[in-house]
Amino acid sequence: MSLNSPARKASRPGRRASTGSRPGRLGPLPWIAPAVLLILCVVLWPVYEMVRTSFLRISTSGFVRGSAGLDKYRKLFGEADLGHVLISTVVWTLAVVGLTMLLSLGLAQLFNQRFPGRRFARWALIAPWAASVLMTAIGFRWMLNQTAGVLNTALTDLGLVDGPRDWLGDPSTAWPWMVFVAVFVSLPFTTYTLLAGLQTVPGEVYEAARVDGASPWQAYLRITLPLLRPAFLVGVVINLINVFNSFPVIWGMTQGGPGSATATTTVFMYQLKTTDIGESAAMSVVNFALVVLMVLVFLKVSRWNGEER
Amino acid sequence: MNKRVRALSTMCAAGALALTACGGGSGSDSDGGSAAGGSVTLKLVAADYGEKESNSSKTYWNGVATAFTAANPGIKVDVQVVNWNDIDTQVKTMIQSGNVPDVLQTGGYADKVADDLLYKAEDVLSADTRADFIQTFAQAGQVNGVQYGIPFVSSARALFYNKAVFQQAGITQPPATWDEVRKDAELIKAKAPGVTPYALPLGPEEAQGESMIWELGNGGGPTGKDGGYTLDSPANVDTFRWLKANLVDPGLTYANPATTDRKTAFADFAAGKAGMLNGHPSLIQMAKDGKVDYGVAPIPGKSAPLAATLGVADWTMAFKKNGHRDQIRKFLDFAYSKENTLAFDETYNLMPVTQSTLHEMTASGKHQDLEPFFALLPQAAFYPLGDTTWDAVSAELKKSIGTAVTGDPAKVLGDLQKKAKDAVANK
Numbered sequence: 001m002s003l004n005s006p007a008r009k010a011s012r013p014g015r016r017a018s019t020g021s022r023p024g025r026l027g028p029l030p031w032i033a034p035a036v037l038l039i040l041c042v043v044l045w046p047v048y049e050m051v052r053t054s055f056l057r058i059s060t061s062g063f064v065r066g067s068a069g070l071d072k073y074r075k076l077f078g079e080a081d082l083g084h085v086l087i088s089t090v091v092w093t094l095a096v097v098g099l100t101m102l103l104s105l106g107l108a109q110l111f112n113q114r115f116p117g118r119r120f121a122r123w124a125l126i127a128p129w130a131a132s133v134l135m136t137a138i139g140f141r142w143m144l145n146q147t148a149g150v151l152n153t154a155l156t157d158l159g160l161v162d163g164p165r166d167w168l169g170d171p172s173t174a175w176p177w178m179v180f181v182a183v184f185v186s187l188p189f190t191t192y193t194l195l196a197g198l199q200t201v202p203g204e205v206y207e208a209a210r211v212d213g214a215s216p217w218q219a220y221l222r223i224t225l226p227l228l229r230p231a232f233l234v235g236v237v238i239n240l241i242n243v244f245n246s247f248p249v250i251w252g253m254t255q256g257g258p259g260s261a262t263a264t265t266t267v268f269m270y271q272l273k274t275t276d277i278g279e280s281a282a283m284s285v286v287n288f289a290l291v292v293l294m295v296l297v298f299l300k301v302s303r304w305n306g307e308e309r
Numbered sequence: 310m311n312k313r314v315r316a317l318s319t320m321c322a323a324g325a326l327a328l329t330a331c332g333g334g335s336g337s338d339s340d341g342g343s344a345a346g347g348s349v350t351l352k353l354v355a356a357d358y359g360e361k362e363s364n365s366s367k368t369y370w371n372g373v374a375t376a377f378t379a380a381n382p383g384i385k386v387d388v389q390v391v392n393w394n395d396i397d398t399q400v401k402t403m404i405q406s407g408n409v410p411d412v413l414q415t416g417g418y419a420d421k422v423a424d425d426l427l428y429k430a431e432d433v434l435s436a437d438t439r440a441d442f443i444q445t446f447a448q449a450g451q452v453n454g455v456q457y458g459i460p461f462v463s464s465a466r467a468l469f470y471n472k473a474v475f476q477q478a479g480i481t482q483p484p485a486t487w488d489e490v491r492k493d494a495e496l497i498k499a500k501a502p503g504v505t506p507y508a509l510p511l512g513p514e515e516a517q518g519e520s521m522i523w524e525l526g527n528g529g530g531p532t533g534k535d536g537g538y539t540l541d542s543p544a545n546v547d548t549f550r551w552l553k554a555n556l557v558d559p560g561l562t563y564a565n566p567a568t569t570d571r572k573t574a575f576a577d578f579a580a581g582k583a584g585m586l587n588g589h590p591s592l593i594q595m596a597k598d599g600k601v602d603y604g605v606a607p608i609p610g611k612s613a614p615l616a617a618t619l620g621v622a623d624w625t626m627a628f629k630k631n632g633h634r635d636q637i638r639k640f641l642d643f644a645y646s647k648e649n650t651l652a653f654d655e656t657y658n659l660m661p662v663t664q665s666t667l668h669e670m671t672a673s674g675k676h677q678d679l680e681p682f683f684a685l686l687p688q689a690a691f692y693p694l695g696d697t698t699w700d701a702v703s704a705e706l707k708k709s710i711g712t713a714v715t716g717d718p719a720k721v722l723g724d725l726q727k728k729a730k731d732a733v734a735n736k
Contacts (some may be wrong), residue, residue, distance in 0.1 A: 057735075060700045061400030063424040075731070080724055146564070147582065169565025257513060258567035259709035274704040275728075 039225075047288070049056065053281035060275075076286070079259040079270065088175075089264040095179050096243045100186040101236060105188065108194035129188035138250025140181050144168055168254050171261040175176040178262065182249045190235045197231025198224070219257065233302050237295060244291055265290070343409035348637050350385040354400065355414040355625070356391045358462075358657045366390050369653055378641045384636045409630045411637055418450070418458035418624045423697035423736060428627040430456035433637045438645050442664045446622055449691040458694065459625040459641070460662035462654060466522055466619045466683040469578060469592055469610065470585040472486070472602040477501045483585070483606035485614050487526065487551060490585075494561035497584040508586035509552070509562040510579055511711030517703045519694065520710050522587050522619050523548050525690060526610030531702070532693045538702065538729040549718035551611075557714045567711025574593035589621070590658060593678050605681045620689025624661060658685060683732075698732040 024161055057068040076082065111122055128136065141153040144167045153165040168174045202222060209219045225232075247266050250256060256263030263271060265287050272280035313350035313700050352546075353374070359365040367383035367390040385490065389410070396415050403409050403575050404426070421427050430439060439447070442460060450458030470483050478496040494506035510519055517531075523528050529544030539545070556562045565568045575592055577583040579599035579733035587608060596603045627637045641650070647665045654661050654670065660682060663665045670676050693699050706729045 059420060059424050060704075061420040061424055061426070062404040063421075063426065064405065065424070149575070165563045166568075169563075169568040255513060257708070257711075258565065258715070259712045261712070271708060274708075275701050294484065 001157065015197075017175035041209070050281055050284050054278060056278050056286050058277045062214060062277075068278055072276070076272075076282045077115060081263075085260055085263050085268045089266075092175075092179070092182075092239065092246075092264050093244045094180045096186065096246075097236065097239045098250050099179070099183045100190050100239055101181065101232070104187055104194050104235065107191045107256075108198055111191065111195055112198045125188050125191060127188075128185050129173070130224045132248075133185050134248040134252050136185055138179070141168060141253045144177060145177065169258070171258070174254050174262050178249055178253055181253065182243060182246060184240055185249065189258055190239060193231050193235040193238075194228065197228045200231075201227045225261060236302075237298060243289075255287040277294070326575050329415040342736070343631075347381050349411060349633055350387050351636055352387045352389070352409040352410040352631075352641055353412045353635060354389045354396070354403070355639075356396050356416070357390045357480075358659070364656065366653075369535075369656065370494050371469065371648055373644055379641055379708065380643065381639055384639065385397050385705045386484055403674050407630070409628045411631055411633050412627055412640065414461055414623070414625045416623055416627045417694065417698045417700055419452055421626060421628075421695055422452045426630065427457045428629050428630055428634060428637070430459055433627040433641055434459065434645070435638065435642050436641050440667055441645070442665065443662055443664055443687060444688060445620065445689055445691070446662045449620075449622060449694050450487045450624065452695045452697065457626065459627075459645075460622045461625045462659040463620060463622040463686065464589040464660050465621070465682050465687075465689050466518070466589050466608060466687065467681055468585060468606045469588040470604050470606065471578065471581060471583065472604050474501050474504055474584045478584075482502055482607045483604060485607070486609050487555070489705075490609050491561065494556065494584065495559070498561055501584065503529075504582055504584050505563060505577060506561045506584045507556055508569075508574035508583040509556060509566045509714075510569050510574040510586075511566040511714060512568050512570035512573070512713075513707045514572060515707070516567075516710045517706040518619060518621070519587060520549075520706065521692065521715075522554060522608060522615075523621065525617070526608065528611075530690070532696070532708070534694065536696065538693075538726060538733065540702075540729055541719065541726040545551065546722055549713040552693070553714045553718060561605070565707075566714050590660060590679055590682055594658060603665065606701045608678070617688045617690040618685050620686065620691050622691070622694075632717060643658075696735050698729070701732045702729045705732075 008189050054072055055070075056067055057065040057071075059065055073196055088235060107125070111118065111125070115121075142150075143149045146152060146166040146169075149164070152161075152167070155161045156164055165173070167177055205223055205227075206219055214222065244264075245266050246264070247270070250264060250267045251270065254262045256267040260268055261273060265283065269280050269283035269287060272283055332609060353370065355366055355370055355452065356364045367388065370388045370390060373390050378385055394414075400410075404421075409410075409426070418427065430447075441454075446460040446463060447456060450456045450460055456662075468483060468547065474497060475483070475493070478493070478500040480493050480496055484490045484493050489657065490507060497504055497506040510516075520532055524545050527544045527548045529539070529542055529548055531538060531540055533539040533542070551582070557566060574583060574586050575588065575595055578586055578592065579595040579601060581601050583597065593603075606714075608618055609615075625641070627641070629636075647669060650661060650663055650666045653659070653668055654666060658679070660679065661670060667683060667686065670679070676683075692703065696702075702725075705725055709721060710725060
């Protein structure tokens with residue numbers, strides 16, 4: 001006992017010190033641990049599995065036959081379709097994000113005005129967002145159906161087309177329709193983001209501008225747009241990722257067909273899955289790298305532009 | 310404070326447990342419960358041929374399993390019926406995780422032979438059962454001369470035509486050659502507006518079937534006499550050139566056959582909106598439901614009707630992994646008895662694969678509408694099912710062979726042949 005007590009006494013200050021500093025050092029850890037674990041399990045682990053699979057030879061029956069080295073990547077880059085799929089992906093992403101941002105700027109401005117029934121109009125805007133994207137895509141597929149589609153009938157009755165057409169069977173007409181649907185489902189989120197941004201712009205600034213004799217157009221260009229920048233950037237980044245990865249719109253409407261003529265890289269990856277899982281995983285890895293790269297480049301460029309200090 | 314910390318750490322621990330649990334999963338009861346006392350549980354995975362709960366194949370298999378266990382008390386059968394959309398993925402997952410079934414009934418078998426997962430048919434079937442199979446089907450189950458695939462049900466293709474539409478167009482008998490197909494289609498287009506004269510479904514659902522039927526008509530096909538792939542053979546390229554020039558370009562079929570699926574074509578025919586198409590027995594019921602007066606004829610070829618039509622079969626196979634050879638043998642002999650196969654074929658209006666059942670169904674007189682098909686069965690031509698690369702090649706065909714009727718046939722088929730060669734090289 002007596003031998004023990006000095007040691008215990010000696011240890012006490014140390015322990016007290018450590019308990020004193022623990023909230024400081026370990027403080028946030030228990031709080032963020034669940035989130036970190038979740039990220040490990042649902043983000044990092046699948047990424048690891050995806051990369052690992054891209055280096056494997058897997059038979060069509062699902063049997064792992066061993067390592068493939070870089071073969072699957074070679075096979076992927078040898079695909080005759082890959083070139084036009086990559087081009088389609090870029091055009092698709094730029095077209096959808098561009099149109100969405102442009103239309104949303106207008107819509108947000110509109111919804112920021114005071115008009116009777118604004119509340120209901122704002123609610124109605126949520127509808128395309130609230131509906132499942134796949135459901136919307138399948139809905140449009142049937143509306144565009146050659147024999148039974150309402151849109152086809154309506155267009156024919158209005159005299160806009162000669163007769164019912166198989167819009168989605170031909171890539172040259174399928175692409176515009178898919179862009180239309182993709183923009184349609186992206187509008188609500190983007191508009192709300194911009195609307196939230198608009199509402200943070202203080203009214204005094206506009207008042208001051210008016211006193212200084214600025215025209216409404218000048219006020220929009222010089223005040224609204226610069227102050228909207230953070231909301232606009234958030235909208236662009238999230239839309240870029242969403243549209244690049246957009247699967248349900250294309251899969252629901254054309255399944256990337258005929259062949260891979262209406263496929264983006266994400267859809268192409270899914271098509272490859274039926275013939276070669278390893279190659280499909282390689283496509284996923286490339287896709288993943290592309291999306292990370294795209295976002296990094298975009299953030300870099302936009303921050304560099306936005307340096308106002 | 311203390312309470313909160315404790316609650317939080319409990320939550321973390323629980324979360325971590327849940328997360329690790331999601332990683333582990335499955336793989337546990339993979340030995341199929343071959344416990345002491347000689348009692349063995351066979352795991353049976355089968356596809357669902359029913360389209361609703363009331364006629365699910367589960368009822369049929371449960372009945373077979375119960376009767377089998379009653380006759381063989383030591384062997385239980387664990388029945389798992391999976392719908393067609395999911396069965397491939399689920400079986401893949403089972404194989405990957407080592408939790409393989411003992412008996413599997415699904416659409417294809419050869420890819421499993423490539424990985425040496427299956428018993429030979431002679432190991433798991435008695436000589437009597439094997440002798441009962443219709444010869445062409447038993448042969449279609451062979452890989453390099455050894456039978457692994459056990460045929461389960463079958464179907465064959467024939468030309469269906471809408472009698473009312475033909476009458477309206479003034480056509481007295483169904484076409485026997487390609488030229489007659491084109492002429493009849495032109496008549497239908499002129500005299501029966503709103504009807505697709507010939508429904509050509511080359512969409513991803515079953516492009517490999519429709520394209521093979523046309524290729525057979527020109528003496529071609531996906532494989533040559535030596536069994537190697539000949540996807541871009543001159544006969545096949547000519548077939549697609551003919552289709553493009555005579556049916557697609559003049560607008561005698563769908564505007565975009567490459568994106569039109571078989572189910573669309575069948576639905577159109579059942580709605581009276583298609584003049585003719587290649588169909589199989591399940592179209593009989595659809596046409597009756599749609600009150601379409603249909604006729605069935607041999608499939609037209611370039612100069613004469615096809616001698617051997619396309620036959621399709623679904624397969625049963627037995628996996629080696631769990632080592633239940635003797636029990637599987639007993640079960641399969643039981644499941645392939647005439648009573649059982651007859652009951653299944655009659656439930657779903659499918660075609661038999663055994664001679665005894667074929668004889669019974671032909672003789673009973675209850676299946677008159679199937680009779681044209683019974684005659685076709687013994688000389689059916691099959692996909693190269695015994696080729697272990699066929700599944701991968703077939704998937705490529707489904708995806709892009711349809712573009713051959715709008716693009717350049719030689720190029721599309723050439724690309725496909727290149728992919729098939731790659732698949733053979735990597736098998």
